[in-house]
Amino acid sequence: MGSDGFVKFVEEVSQIVSAYEKINAEIETKKEKLSTLVDRLDTIIICSSCKRLRLKDGTWIDNPIDGKKELFIKDLSHGYCPECAKKIMSEI
Secondary structure, eight states: OOHHHHHHHHHHHHHHHHHHHHHHHHHHHHHHHHHHHHHHOSSEEEETTTOOEEOTTSOEEOOTTTTOGGGOOSOEEEEOOHHHHHHHHHHO
């Protein structure tokens, strides 16, 4: 490998390391947001229909951790968000 090949190799490795660091930083940011979200939840109430989560203040939010039950470290309960409850009641 000539010096040009070595320089190209070093540049490629540098780009890969940079991409890894960016992805790792994004993962850490998402982990922090998830931790903050879990702290805002008491018993986790999940809508049985749309899977949104209810916060302590009664606000319903989209579920950023849907399908990752291993992340739930608190009690989990099911219910219906207001939108799904209206839809279900209109179908009765």
